[in-house]
Amino acid sequence: MHEMLGAPLRVLSHTDRRAGAIRLRIALDIDSTLHHYWDQFSTVVERRFGIDMPYENQRDWGIGNLRPEQVAVVVAETHSAEFVLTAEPYPGAIETVKRWVDDGHWIHITSHRADEAYDLTAQWLNEVGLPHDDLHCSFDKISRCVELGIDLLVDDSPVNIENALAVGIIPATLSHPWNEEICEAEGVISAADWPTLAGLLEPLLSDRPSDS
């Protein structure tokens, strides 16, 4: 397990970087990480329940206006073909991940999507050209990351970010209204867009020898 907190950009100097070996193990969330999921979610909420849920008002991770069973129905609908296959990757996301793969990093795609959404998700990843080594749709995200020896998790969920920190996985995320607070925490790497996030992660992922 990595030493964590305080020096996230140095911690990976301990990681295996032998030439030709897998370098870092990177886990990537999908919704609100690889594409702008909120628009899909709020579209279904409006359509089904007539409730307006503007993105900028989603300041906490609870989805206060909806009952849990309503949330479940909406999430299931957003993981149907209509939405999964039409999702537009965030600008710079695909290019960044392609570069990471070219640089020898190992990519695990991980989503709290039901198992039934697996095939569609795989199809979408293929269609948008997002290279990856592994895809996992389930609700045991962090424990699966631990089993896989993940070094870095890119995920917008404050719960996942916190749990990643707790087990020594470096968390990075796009900043959203609901994760503003945890983005301020020590050891969390965050940015408003993929090109900026990629730049912030560069010292962690590049070939340059660590100065630690």
Ligand SMILES: [Mg+2]
């Ligand atoms: Mg997400």
